[in-house]
Amino acid sequence: MIRDALVIAGKDLRLEARSKVAVSQVLPFVLAVVLLFGFALDGESQVLQRVASGLFWATVLFAAVLVVQRSAAVERADGVTDALRMTALHPGGIFLGKVVSLLAQLLVVDVTLGLAMVVLYDVALSGVLLLTTCALLGSVAVAAAGALYGPLVAGARHRDTLLPLLMLPVLAPVLLAGARGFEIALGRGVGGGWQWAGMLGIVAGVYLALGIAVWGPLLEDT
Amino acid sequence: MTQPVTPAAPEGSVAPDRSGALSTSSRGTRVLGALSLVGLVVLVLFSFAFSKPDAELGESIRIMYVHVSTVTAAYCLMLASAGFSIFAMWKRSQFADLAAHSTAEVATLLLGLTVVVGAIWGRMTWGVFWTWDARLTSTAILFLMYVGYLAVRSLPAGFRARSVRSGVVNLLAAAMIPVVRESVNWWASLHQNETALTLDPSISGLQYFTLMLSMVVFAVLAVWMVVHRFRVAWLEDQLSEVGLDAAIEARRKEAVGVVS
Numbered sequence: 001m002i003r004d005a006l007v008i009a010g011k012d013l014r015l016e017a018r019s020k021v022a023v024s025q026v027l028p029f030v031l032a033v034v035l036l037f038g039f040a041l042d043g044e045s046q047v048l049q050r051v052a053s054g055l056f057w058a059t060v061l062f063a064a065v066l067v068v069q070r071s072a073a074v075e076r077a078d079g080v081t082d083a084l085r086m087t088a089l090h091p092g093g094i095f096l097g098k099v100v101s102l103l104a105q106l107l108v109v110d111v112t113l114g115l116a117m118v119v120l121y122d123v124a125l126s127g128v129l130l131l132t133t134c135a136l137l138g139s140v141a142v143a144a145a146g147a148l149y150g151p152l153v154a155g156a157r158h159r160d161t162l163l164p165l166l167m168l169p170v171l172a173p174v175l176l177a178g179a180r181g182f183e184i185a186l187g188r189g190v191g192g193g194w195q196w197a198g199m200l201g202i203v204a205g206v207y208l209a210l211g212i213a214v215w216g217p218l219l220e221d222t
Numbered sequence: 223m224t225q226p227v228t229p230a231a232p233e234g235s236v237a238p239d240r241s242g243a244l245s246t247s248s249r250g251t252r253v254l255g256a257l258s259l260v261g262l263v264v265l266v267l268f269s270f271a272f273s274k275p276d277a278e279l280g281e282s283i284r285i286m287y288v289h290v291s292t293v294t295a296a297y298c299l300m301l302a303s304a305g306f307s308i309f310a311m312w313k314r315s316q317f318a319d320l321a322a323h324s325t326a327e328v329a330t331l332l333l334g335l336t337v338v339v340g341a342i343w344g345r346m347t348w349g350v351f352w353t354w355d356a357r358l359t360s361t362a363i364l365f366l367m368y369v370g371y372l373a374v375r376s377l378p379a380g381f382r383a384r385s386v387r388s389g390v391v392n393l394l395a396a397a398m399i400p401v402v403r404e405s406v407n408w409w410a411s412l413h414q415n416e417t418a419l420t421l422d423p424s425i426s427g428l429q430y431f432t433l434m435l436s437m438v439v440f441a442v443l444a445v446w447m448v449v450h451r452f453r454v455a456w457l458e459d460q461l462s463e464v465g466l467d468a469a470i471e472a473r474r475k476e477a478v479g480v481v482s
């Protein structure tokens with residue numbers, strides 16, 4: 001299963017590297033969101049620093065919708081789903097491969113967004129280990145949900161509006177736990193930050209387990 | 223021209239009435255409907271005439287008789303819907319797939335009612351319709367998840383694809399139910415803790431009786447709605463299959479006409 005996952009992840013990442021959509025469209029979108037929030041909140045650095053944690057995760061979710069939509073559309077348009085159906089690859093491995101591919105793209109988004117907030121909002125980095133853990137676990141949860149929902153709506157007529165409707169509510173726990181974990185890491189919240197990291201881990205584990213369990217029927221019957 | 227087609231009735235559930243039209247009603251549903259109607263009238267009497275205002279909540283406790291019952295019925299239906307979805311995916315059962323849809327749709331309606339009624343109660347008690355409380359927010363998210371489920375159900379697809387797609391969404395939504403239920407314990411919350419369904423309920427007497435009566439009435443009402451919704455869904459499926467067969471037959475006849 002792991003070998004199959006690496007094969008699929010390599011294929012998806014090669015596709016993205018050649019198309020450069022993530023670099024040329026998603027990253028500029030992320031920077032635009034950071035700038036727009038700055039304008040919307042009157043550029044007051046104290047306000048921006050206070051809300052940076054929530055803005056970070058909200059932006060990651062919006063960017064994830066774009067990444068997932070793009071990834072699923074490419075597969076559907078080229079008939080890759082049908083080809084995958086006929087391979088002997090393990091369905092769970094295919095799902096994990098998709099998760100790894102989406103995760104790699106989301107981590108690029110995370111780093112770019114984090115740097116943009118440090119530079120533009122003057123956010124002082126602290127609690128780097130907790131920040132990194134939360135970002136990693138939260139991104140795994142987002143990638144797992146995206147890998148599950150992307151193919152599910154890829155063939156639908158109204159997929160562009162349906163995907164956010166499905167993904168964003170499901171990822172609300174990630175937004176909540178990620179934002180709280182970041183706040184505590186940045187010294188703006190109270191309580192134990194690792195509890196929130198633990199919650200992100202549980203959410204990621206649930207979505208990964210569910211994805212591995214249902215990916216086979218999903219690939220077979222949709 | 224194709225002849226109008228009549229869908230085949232599933233066994234014992236959707237029978238033609240006296241005029242010959244298909245009906246989703248049966249003796250069982252008529253009894254359930256009558257019980258629901260009588261129960262609602264009795265509930266209104268107990269809620270507004272017999273039951274006294276609460277020492278803490280005052281008159282607003284009357285809203286609780288609806289709020290608690292609708293959310294309890296909604297949770298039960300959501301869990302049932304998740305069970306039906308698992309069965310539908312596992313056994314490829316059309317019955318279970320339609321049952322999952324029917325229960326989820328009625329659950330969404332009841333959950334929406336819970337949110338609206340809760341907002342009215344919040345305005346009376348807290349002075350605002352909405353506050354960013356863990357229970358309120360997670361309930362609203364759960365409601366949106368089921369709206370998403372119904373949107374997936376409405377996508378044009380065959381039975382099997384629809385069953386698997388919507389089943390996945392249903393299971394993810396059901397996974398949120400424990401989070402919503404425990405949110406008042408996990409986070410600091412304005413929302414009340416468990417009131418009635420505990421070993422040590424915080425209300426008693428006629429108020430407790432009225433709340434229990436309300437739960438029974440809304441449970442019967444929910445079952446009545448689910449049975450009717452299931453039969454409508456079954457008819458829709460039958461009609462789409464018969465419609466497809468009729469369309470294929472019509473194209474065949476056209477093709478024969480062109481060839482001859």
